[in-house]
Amino acid sequence: MEEKIQTMKLLELDERPPYDDNNKDLQNKIDEPSSFHKNTPGSTLLLSLSLNNTTQPPHQIQGEPQIQIGNIRVKLDEAKKENENLRGMLNLVNDRCNVLQNRLLLAMHMHQSSSLSQNNHNLLLKENTQDAGKSVLPTRQFFDEPSPSNCSKNNGFAIVENNENNMGRNLACEYINEGEINSKIEDQSSEVGCRRARVSIRARSDFAFMVDGCQWRKYGQKTAKGNPCPRAYYRCSMGTSCPVRKQVQRCFKDESVFITTYEGNHNHQLPPAAKPIANLTSSALNTFLPTSSTTLQQYGNNLTNTFLFSSPLSPPNSNAIATFSPSPTCPTITLDFTLPPSNYLQFKNHKQSSLLPFPFQGHYNQSFEVFPNMINNERKLALVDVVSEALEKDPSLKEALFSAMSSFTNGDSSNIINKQSQLPSKSSG
DNA sequence: CGGTTTTGACCCGCGC
DNA sequence: GCGCGGGTCAAAACCG
Ligand SMILES: [Zn+2]
Numbered sequence: 001m002e003e004k005i006q007t008m009k010l011l012e013l014d015e016r017p018p019y020d021d022n023n024k025d026l027q028n029k030i031d032e033p034s035s036f037h038k039n040t041p042g043s044t045l046l047l048s049l050s051l052n053n054t055t056q057p058p059h060q061i062q063g064e065p066q067i068q069i070g071n072i073r074v075k076l077d078e079a080k081k082e083n084e085n086l087r088g089m090l091n092l093v094n095d096r097c098n099v100l101q102n103r104l105l106l107a108m109h110m111h112q113s114s115s116l117s118q119n120n121h122n123l124l125l126k127e128n129t130q131d132a133g134k135s136v137l138p139t140r141q142f143f144d145e146p147s148p149s150n151c152s153k154n155n156g157f158a159i160v161e162n163n164e165n166n167m168g169r170n171l172a173c174e175y176i177n178e179g180e181i182n183s184k185i186e187d188q189s190s191e192v193g194c195r196r197a198r199v200s201i202r203a204r205s206d207f208a209f210m211v212d213g214c215q216w217r218k219y220g221q222k223t224a225k226g227n228p229c230p231r232a233y234y235r236c237s238m239g240t241s242c243p244v245r246k247q248v249q250r251c252f253k254d255e256s257v258f259i260t261t262y263e264g265n266h267n268h269q270l271p272p273a274a275k276p277i278a279n280l281t282s283s284a285l286n287t288f289l290p291t292s293s294t295t296l297q298q299y300g301n302n303l304t305n306t307f308l309f310s311s312p313l314s315p316p317n318s319n320a321i322a323t324f325s326p327s328p329t330c331p332t333i334t335l336d337f338t339l340p341p342s343n344y345l346q347f348k349n350h351k352q353s354s355l356l357p358f359p360f361q362g363h364y365n366q367s368f369e370v371f372p373n374m375i376n377n378e379r380k381l382a383l384v385d386v387v388s389e390a391l392e393k394d395p396s397l398k399e400a401l402f403s404a405m406s407s408f409t410n411g412d413s414s415n416i417i418n419k420q421s422q423l424p425s426k427s428s429g
Numbered sequence: 430c431g432g433t434t435t436t437g438a439c440c441c442g443c444g445c
Numbered sequence: 446g447c448g449c450g451g452g453t454c455a456a457a458a459c460c461g
Contacts, residue, residue, distance in 0.1 A: 220454080
C-alpha cells in the first residue's frame with residue numbers, strides 16, 4: 001500500500017516546476033547525509049530506484065543533473081512524509097480497534113452483571129445519592145465540551161485528550177472538587193487537589209516492560225509497608241516538566257515479577273520505542289475509566305473487578321488480566337502479564353451463562369481453559385462470533401453496547417484525521 | 430560540569 | 446489532634 005501511494009505521489013510531483021521554495025529547502029536538506037539514514041523501508045526502495053536513474057547516460061539527463069536529483073529527492077521526501085502519516089493513522093486505527101474490543105467485552109460483562117444484580121445496584125445507587133457530596137457518581141467529561149452544571153453535581157473524572165501528543169489517545173484523569181470545575185477548565189495545568197488514574201503493570205523481569213523507551217529520573221525510594229522490597233519513584237525526564245511518573249517495585253511473593261505503575265500523560269512527543277507502553281496504558285484507561293454513559297458504580301460493589309484484557313502489544317504480550325479498582329480517589333488498572341503467554345481465553349463454549357467467564361474473582365489462573373495453539377487473529381474471529389450471537393439473542397444488549405461506546409465513537413471520526421495531521425513530519429526530532 | 434542517584438526530611442491525607 | 450504511611454523534595458554524592 002505504501003509503495004503504491006508513493007508511486008502516485010511521484011507521478012503527481014512530476015508536473016511540479018523544478019524550482020520552488022520547497023525545492024530550495026529540500027536541496028539544503030540533501031546536503032546532510034544523515035537524513036538518508038532515517039528513511040523508512042519503503043522509501044529506501046524508492047531511493048535505490050532514483051539512484052538508478054542517476055546512473056543513466058548524460059544525454060538522458062539533458063544537462064541538468066542537479067535539478068533532476070533535486071526533483072527526485074523532493075518526491076522522496078514527500079513520499080516519506082506521506083508514509084509516516086499513513087503509518088501513524090494505521091497505528092491510531094489499530095489502537096482504537098483494540099480499545100473498542102476491550103470495551104465491548106467490558107460492556108457485555110457489565111450488561112450481564114447489571115441484569116443479574118439489578119436490585120442490589122438500585123439499592124447501591126439510592127444509598128450513594130443519600131451520601132451527600134462524597135459518593136456522587138463520577139462521570140467522564142471532556143474539557144472541550146465543558147458542562148458546568150453536570151460537573152457541579154458530579155464530583156468526578158475529567159478526561160483530557162492531549163492533542164499535543166502524537167501517540168494516539170493519551171489520557172489524563174483528574175479528580176475535580178465540587179465548585180472548582182470552571183477554574184479547572186481554564187487552568188488545566190493546576191495540580192492542586194487532583195488525583196490521576198493509574199495503570200499498573202505486573203510483568204516478569206525479562207519482559208519488554210523493563211525498558212519502556214522513556215527516560216526516567218529517580219526522585220525517591222521508599223520501603224512500603226508489607227513489602228520488604230523498596231519502591232522506587234521515577235519522573236519522566238524527556239520533556240521539560242513532564243508530569244508523568246512511575247513507580248517500580250518488586251513483587252514480594254515472586255521476586256522475578258516487577259510491578260510498574262504509570263501515572264499522568266506525557267507533554268512531549270514520544271520516541272518510537274516508548275509508544276507501545278504508552279499505547280498500552282492509554283488503551284487500558286480508555287477501556288476501564290468511566291465514559292459519559294458509564295460510571296464507576298457500574299463496576300459494582302466489589303473492591304476489584306477482573307477481566308481479560310486484549311493489549312495492543314504484539315504476542316506473547318497480547319493478552320493480560322486486567323484488574324480494575326474503581327476507587328474514586330485513585331482508580332487503578334492493573335494489567336497482569338505474568339501468565340504463560342499461550343494461555344488464551346476459551347471462547348468456543350459461549351453459552352449464555354458463560355458468555356464471558358468474568359469476573360475471575362481472584363482465581364483466574366484456574367478459570368482459564370487453555371488454547372495453546374490459538375493465535376490472536378483466531379481469537380478475534382471467535383470474539384466476533386460470540387458478540388454477534390449475543391447481540392442477536394439479546395436486543396437490550398445492543399442498546400447497552402451502543403451507549404457504552406457512543407462517547408468513544410460519536411463525532412470522533414474527524415478526530416482521527418485531526419490526530420493524523422498532528423503527526424510529526426520527521427521521524428526524529 | 431551537567432545530569433542522575435541517594436537518602437533523610439518533610440508534607441499531607443486518612444483513620445482512629 | 447495525633448500517628449502512620451505513601452509520596453515528594455532537595456541537598457549531597459556520584460558519574461560519565
Ligand atoms: Zn514524559
